[in-house]
C-alpha cells in the first residue's frame with residue numbers, strides 16, 4: 001500500500017544522519033501544510049522502490065499529485081544510492097514541488113548529491129516560472145521582498161563551500177538569481193565537519209527557503225489571467241521535459257540498466273505530462 005512506499009522513502013537509509021533528519025523534516029513540513037490538497041502516491045510498488053540487476057544501486061521515489069482544486073501539480077521525493085567502483089557510494093536525495101497553471105508562482109527544489117563523505121553538492125532554489133526581465137514585479141515579489149539572497153549569502157560564507165556551475169547551460173538558465181548551487185569539500189577523514197555544516201548551515205537555510213515557498217508560492221494565492229495560462233503551461237512542460245533529460249537521461253540507464261530506467265522514467269513522464 002502507499003504507506004509502505006512512503007515509510008521506505010522517509011527512512012532515507014543511505015543518507016547521513018543530518019541529511020536524513022533534514023529531508024524527513026522537509027517532507028513532513030510540506031505534507032503537514034499541504035496534506036488536505038495531496039492525493040496518496042499512486043506509483044506502482046516497483047517504481048516506489050527499485051534497484052539495478054546486481055543490487056548495487058537502490059532507489060525510492062514518491063510522487064503525490066495535488067487535487068484539481070489545489071495549485072499543487074505534484075510533490076516529488078526521491079533518494080538514490082549507488083555503490084561506486086572506487087568503493088565509495090553516490091547518494092542523491094531530492095525533494096521538488098511543482099505548481100500548476102492556476103498560479104505562476106515559483107516551484108521548489110532541493111537536491112543533495114553526495115559522492116563521498118567529504119564532498120556534497122547542494123542545489124536549493126525556487127526556480128522562476130516567468131521571465132524576470134519581462135516581469136520585474138515577479139522578481140520583486142518572490143526574490144527581493146523575501147530576501148532569499150540572504151539565505152544564499154549564509155551558505156556562501158562557509159569556508160568549505162564554493163559555487164557549483166552545472167556542466168549543463170540549460171540548468172544554469174532554469175535557476176533563479178538567488179539559487180544556491182554550491183559544492184562543499186571538507187578535509188578527508190574529517191566527516192564530522194561535513195555533518196556540522198549540514199546541521200548548522202544547510203538545515204536552517206533549507207527550512208527557511210521551504211517556508212518562503214509554502215507561504216509565498218504554494219499558499220500565496222497569486223492567481224493568473226486566462227491569457228497567460230497557455231504560455232505558462234508551455235513553459236512548464238518544456239522545463240519538465242528538459243530537466244528530466246539533463247538530470248536522468250544519462251545517469252538513470254547507467255545506474256539502473258535500460259529496463260528499470262525505462263520503467264521508472266516512463267512513470268515519471270506520465271506524471272510530468274499529465275493534464
Ligand SMILES: C=CC1=C(C)/C(=C/C2=NC(=C3\c4[nH]c(Cc5[nH]c(C=O)c(C)c5CC)c(C)c4C(=O)[C@@H]3C(=O)OC)/[C@@H](CCC(=O)O)[C@@H]2C)NC1=O
Pocket residue numbers: 061076077078080092094109111113121123127165166167168171174175240243244246247248251268
Ligand atoms: C529545475 C531545476 C533543476 C536543477 C537546478 C537541477 C540540477 C541538477 N540535477 C542533477 C542531477 C540529478 N537530479 C536528480 C533528481 C531528479 N531530477 C529529476 C528531474 O526531473 C527527477 C524526476 C529526479 C528524481 C528521480 C538526479 C537523480 C540527478 C542526477 O543524476 C544529476 C546529478 O546529480 O549529476 C551529478 C545535476 C545534473 C546536471 C549536472 O550534472 O550538473 C544538476 C546538479 N536539476 C533540476 O531539475
